[in-house]
Every structure is written in C-alpha cells, then in structure tokens.
Amino acid sequence: MDEINELIQILTDSAVKWGASREFTKYIPAEKVVVDGWPRWKCMFGCEVYGNTLCCPPFVPSIEETKKFIKDYTHALLIGFKGEVSGPLMQNHKKMQKTMVKLEKKAFQLNYPKAFAFSTGSCLLCKKCIKQELDDDIDPLVARTFCRHRNKARPSMEAVGIDVFSTVKKVGLNLETITEKNLDELKYFGLLLIS
Ligand code: SF4
Numbered sequence: 001m002d003e004i005n006e007l008i009q010i011l012t013d014s015a016v017k018w019g020a021s022r023e024f025t026k027y028i029p030a031e032k033v034v035v036d037g038w039p040r041w042k043c044m045f046g047c048e049v050y051g052n053t054l055c056c057p058p059f060v061p062s063i064e065e066t067k068k069f070i071k072d073y074t075h076a077l078l079i080g081f082k083g084e085v086s087g088p089l090m091q092n093h094k095k096m097q098k099t100m101v102k103l104e105k106k107a108f109q110l111n112y113p114k115a116f117a118f119s120t121g122s123c124l125l126c127k128k129c130i131k132q133e134l135d136d137d138i139d140p141l142v143a144r145t146f147c148r149h150r151n152k153a154r155p156s157m158e159a160v161g162i163d164v165f166s167t168v169k170k171v172g173l174n175l176e177t178i179t180e181k182n183l184d185e186l187k188y189f190g191l192l193l194i195s
Helices: 002-017 038-044 063-071 089-109 140-144 164-170
Strands: 026-029 075-082 116-118 187-194
Touching (some): 002 075, 002 187, 075 089, 089 116
Antiparallel strands (some): 075 187, 116 187
8 A cells, every 4th residue: 555655645746736736636446436327418418518529428438338447446546626717717627638648647657557547528639529520420439540639538537427526525525516606616527547
C-alpha cells in the first residue's frame, strides 16, 4: 500500500499542477466505483450531444463491458476540477480532458501500464467531432477508427455507465445537481483507474 500511496500522492500533485482541485481529488478503491444503467439512459434521452461525438454512446463500450473492465483494477483516483463559471466553461472542460490523459500517461511512465483515464461530458478536443461527417449507419467500432485524436480522446464516465454522483459520495464529497442558483458549485470529475 506504501507504493500506491506514493503514486497517489505524485498523481494528485500533478493533477493539481495541471488544474485540478486538491480538495476534490480523492483515492477510491476501484471496486467502489458505481456502474449503473441510468447514466447511459440519461445520455440517450436528454443529452443533446448523444451520438454526436465518438466518445459518447453508441460509440463507447456497453455498461456490462464497463463493469467487467473495472473489475480488473484495484485502485482509482477521482479527480475534481472546479467549474470556474466566471471563465470560459468550454475551456475548463477541455483543460480537464487534457489533464486526465496527461495523468494516465504519467502513471504509465511510473510503471503502471494499465492506467486508464475517463473524462466527463462530451469530447471537446475538436471544434466539430468527425462523427458528424460520417454516414449515419456506420458501425460504431468502425466509426471510432476515424477519431482525429485517438491517442487523447477518452470516454466520459457517464457515457459508459459510471454513476458519478454515487461514486463521488463514496469518497465523502457532495455533488449536487446544478441550476442557476448554485452555479458556483459546478465541478467536473475525471477518473483514473490504476492497477
Ligand atoms: S477527438 Fe475529435 S474526432 Fe475524436 S471523439 Fe473527440 S471530438 Fe470526435
């Protein structure tokens, strides 16, 4: 556990240096990450970008595949970013996406080759996802091969069925739904799986 504690410390420091909030960055055993059906249903019915980026359903693994994938991991780091509503929201979201991939790379270089990062929300790495230029009836697995940044694009947690609200609560943090009344509470969470 000493070794993993040291790794978590290194990754937390790097995450904070790259824009995350130390207060909202917490270790969680991988088995406590909650996977459920409802986040995917909310993607399909209620999200205007459903099917519009290659990091969203139906271009990402199924809920069952996610459950199986997470079972192969022991540790995870939930990485929280403050929304900074006074700044450009999309810029903050994009920064979070890039930081998560940098953290995955850092863990890999520290000899944790299975490290895998999840982002949140839709992929913003391109101004307009290439999905919108592909045929509607293209096979989802084939479509993914057209992603312009396959080395950096990662699925969002909710897209693969991770219940972010319940998972965040498991580490003692409170995540509320956001309205115009509590915009200051806006946060983004990424997840890094480590084994
Ligand atoms: S990197 Fe670009 S092409 Fe790939 S999923 Fe993200 S927006 Fe789409």
